Amino acid sequence: MPNFAEGRLRAFRRLLKRTPVYGVYKALGHHPDYWYWILRGRPARSPHLLMVAAMKGRFDQIYSIEYVAELANRPRKKFARYPHIRIFCGDSRVVMPEVLALLKNPALFWLDAGYYGWVGKQGDEQRLSAELEMILSHPYPHIILLDDARGLTGQNGIPSVADVKSYVESKFPQRQVDVQFDILRITRRT
Ligand SMILES: C[S@@+](CC[C@H](N)C(=O)[O-])C[C@H]1O[C@@H](n2cnc3c(N)ncnc32)[C@H](O)[C@@H]1O
Numbered sequence: 001m002p003n004f005a006e007g008r009l010r011a012f013r014r015l016l017k018r019t020p021v022y023g024v025y026k027a028l029g030h031h032p033d034y035w036y037w038i039l040r041g042r043p044a045r046s047p048h049l050l051m052v053a054a055m056k057g058r059f060d061q062i063y064s065i066e067y068v069a070e071l072a073n074r075p076r077k078k079f080a081r082y083p084h085i086r087i088f089c090g091d092s093r094v095v096m097p098e099v100l101a102l103l104k105n106p107a108l109f110w111l112d113a114g115y116y117g118w119v120g121k122q123g124d125e126q127r128l129s130a131e132l133e134m135i136l137s138h139p140y141p142h143i144i145l146l147d148d149a150r151g152l153t154g155q156n157g158i159p160s161v162a163d164v165k166s167y168v169e170s171k172f173p174q175r176q177v178d179v180q181f182d183i184l185r186i187t188r189r190t
Helices: 004-017 022-027 031-040 047-055 069-078 092-102 127-137 161-171
Strands: 062-066 085-089 108-111 143-146 175-180 183-188
Touching (some): 004 022, 047 069, 062 069, 062 092, 069 085, 085 092, 108 127, 127 143, 161 183
Parallel strands (some): 062 085
16 A cells, blocks of 8 residues: 555546657656655655666676565566566575575676665664675675675674675685775675
C-alpha cells in the first residue's frame, strides 16, 4: 500500500506521462529521485528500484540482495523481464556464497546494507568483515565499494576506516583500501 507521498508521486508521474513535457522529464534521468531523497531524507521508491534501474544498462549481470521480503518482491516484479537481473531475498551474509558461486569473472560489489544498524536495528558487528572475507577470498579480483564511509567511526563497536584498511591490507596484501567521495574502495594493489 503506497503511503501518501508515494501516492502523490505516482499520480504526478501518471499525469506527466500524458503531457508533452514527459520527454523533458525523462531526460532528467534520476535527478527527480535524487532531489526527492535529498529534500525528504528518504528515497521515493524502494532503493533497489533506484540503483538497479540506474545500472541495468551498464552491466552484463546484476545481482542484488535484500533482506526484507517486501522490498525484494517489488524490484523482482519490476525487473522480471530483464533476464540479466536477479534479486535475492535473505541476509546478505547467508546469500553471498550463492551469489559468488554465480560469478565467473571479476565483479563490482556495492555494499550498501547499513552494516552497523539498519532502521534502528542493532547491526551484526561481524557481518561486514564476514562479507569482505568471502568476497576477497573468492578467486577473482573483485572490486568492493562501501558507501557512507563516514559511518566507519571507530566508536561503539564500529570499526574505523583505518581498522578496515589495516584488516584488509594485512589479510589480503594484493588489495588496497582508499576512501574517495565518502566511498570506501577496495581495489587491486597497484
Ligand atoms: C540503502 S538500501 C540499499 C539498496 C541497494 N544498494 C540499492 O541501492 O539498490 C539498504 C538495504 O539493505 C537492506 N538490508 C539491511 N540489512 C541487510 C542484510 N543483512 N542482508 C540483506 N539486506 C539487508 C535493507 O532492508 C535496505 O533495503
